[in-house]
Amino acid sequence: MAVLKPLFTGLPLPIENSLKYTPKESKTNVNVSQFSPLKDFFALLSGVLGILVALYLILGLCVDYIVPLLSAKAELVLASPFQEIYTDTEDNASSKKLQELLQGLVDAMPEKRLPYQVSLVNRELFNAMALPGGQIVVYSGLMDEIKSDHELAFVLAHELGHFVNRDHLKGLGRGLLLYTFLRLFIGPDNFATDFIGQSLVGVQMQFSQQQETAADLFALNLLHKRDGEVTGAISFMKKIAKREEGARFLNYFATHPHAEHRISTLKKEIENKGY
Amino acid sequence: MELLSLLFFLGLGYIVGTIAEKRHYRSIETRERQYLSLPAVTIKNIDHQGAKIESVALVQGSAVISVDYFKRMLAGLRNIFGGRVKSYETLLDRARREATLRMKKQALFSDIVLNMRVETSAIGKSANRKKSIGSIEALVYGTAITYRK
Numbered sequence: 316m317a318v319l320k321p322l323f324t325g326l327p328l329p330i331e332n333s334l335k336y337t338p339k340e341s342k343t344n345v346n347v348s349q350f351s352p353l354k355d356f357f358a359l360l361s362g363v364l365g366i367l368v369a370l371y372l373i374l375g376l377c378v379d380y381i382v383p384l385l386s387a388k389a390e391l392v393l394a395s396p397f398q399e400i401y402t403d404t405e406d407n408a409s410s411k412k413l414q415e416l417l418q419g420l421v422d423a424m425p426e427k428r429l430p431y432q433v434s435l436v437n438r439e440l441f442n443a444m445a446l447p448g449g450q451i452v453v454y455s456g457l458m459d460e461i462k463s464d465h466e467l468a469f470v471l472a473h474e475l476g477h478f479v480n481r482d483h484l485k486g487l488g489r490g491l492l493l494y495t496f497l498r499l500f501i502g503p504d505n506f507a508t509d510f511i512g513q514s515l516v517g518v519q520m521q522f523s524q525q526q527e528t529a530a531d532l533f534a535l536n537l538l539h540k541r542d543g544e545v546t547g548a549i550s551f552m553k554k555i556a557k558r559e560e561g562a563r564f565l566n567y568f569a570t571h572p573h574a575e576h577r578i579s580t581l582k583k584e585i586e587n588k589g590y
Numbered sequence: 591m592e593l594l595s596l597l598f599f600l601g602l603g604y605i606v607g608t609i610a611e612k613r614h615y616r617s618i619e620t621r622e623r624q625y626l627s628l629p630a631v632t633i634k635n636i637d638h639q640g641a642k643i644e645s646v647a648l649v650q651g652s653a654v655i656s657v658d659y660f661k662r663m664l665a666g667l668r669n670i671f672g673g674r675v676k677s678y679e680t681l682l683d684r685a686r687r688e689a690t691l692r693m694k695k696q697a698l699f700s701d702i703v704l705n706m707r708v709e710t711s712a713i714g715k716s717a718n719r720k721k722s723i724g725s726i727e728a729l730v731y732g733t734a735i736t737y738r739k
Contacts, residue, residue: 336629336631336702338626338627338629339626340626344683346679346682347679347680348674348676348679348682349685350676351605352608352660352661352676352677353604354665355664355668355676355677356660356663356664356667359664359667359668359670359671360667363667363670407672480658501593510736
């Protein structure tokens with residue numbers, strides 16, 4: 316066995332102090348940290364996601380704050396891209412009836428901020444929505460099933476309620492925010508981003524249950540103001556309740572409250588106001 | 591779709607990477623015990639105590655270890671907040687120890703390896719890009735001395 320002995324004698328060590336090599340196995344590894352990679356991964360990931368979610372919520376609140384300050388003129392400028400979404404609108408007796416119903420309701424409204432319009436879109440959907448710029452879209456699927464004028468008036472008044480509460484702009488703002496976030500942080504060529512981008516109109520329609528309840532109550536009051544009666548509200552809700560029965564599990568993710576819950580809220584309001 | 595492939599590669603990287611790393615460490619530890627009696631030191635000059643030198647040779651060993659998908663992600667997340675990039679520690683440790691073992695294997699019939707040095711470099715497609723590390727290479731070299739018996 317070789318003896319390690321520095322030849323350079325300028326060292327403060329006496330030359331006799333040779334370094335004897337003794338093979339020794341190291342039991343620990345100082346260069347590698349003992350840690351749980353999975354735990355570390357999830358801690359860091361939840362940190363990043365938490366910050367993003369917090370940012371999204373804060374910006375969402377900013378949207379809610381800014382939206383009521385928008386003038387009607389600014390909204391119409393914002394709304395111009397939405398005018399061309401639905402080219403398959405129908406122009407027939409039904410759409411004329413809708414337009415007349417809407418006009419009657421708008422006349423009863425205290426404030427006419429936007430040029431309200433309604434268009435009938437030929438699609439087998441049981442839905443209606445409020446687009447920026449005062450445009451209400453009613454799908455023919457809903458039109459075919461609802462024959463009563465009172466019930467249609469309730470649907471239109473409900474959408475007017477969204478306009479009055481600026482829900483359509485809040486939804487649009489949050490939809491854009493979500494899209495921007497996804498594009499920035501997940502990337503443009505991505506399933507989730509594409510999906511949200513393509514369904515941005517759908518995303519903006521996803522109002523919260525609170526907003527839906529407010530729109531319901533607005534519609535109820537508007538109907539009473541115009542007709543002095545509110546029979547359309549409850550009978551329309553009962554139709555929704557019947558439709559919901561088939562697809563109950565879907566309501567877990569629903570943005571609208573349960574129809575039964577909406578009925579009871581409406582009934583309470585009717586009782587309170589004495590309609 | 592991309593989220594799915596991301597999750598797939600993350601899972602694959604974690605499971606296969608962990609198994610491969612454990613196996614490599616077991617192999618490293620066994621061979622280190624085997625080669626323990628051959629000194630490989632950083633000192634340059636020693637007193638040979640009158641022993642006649644039979645041969646002097648350059649010996650070197652190098653190893654390239656790649657990062658796995660999971661470790662890369664973990665390091666990427668760590669890059670956001672800062673701190674010790676623990677997921678790369680085993681990578682460097684394995685490369686250095688494997689390279690040392692390969693050098694020792696080359697010097698197995700010598701009595702001592704002097705002036706041992708370690709160099710590390712990033713190689714692979716993304717080596718010179720700032721964002722990611724592809725693989726790392728550790729190169730260990732020294733001077734093997736054999737005494738006349």
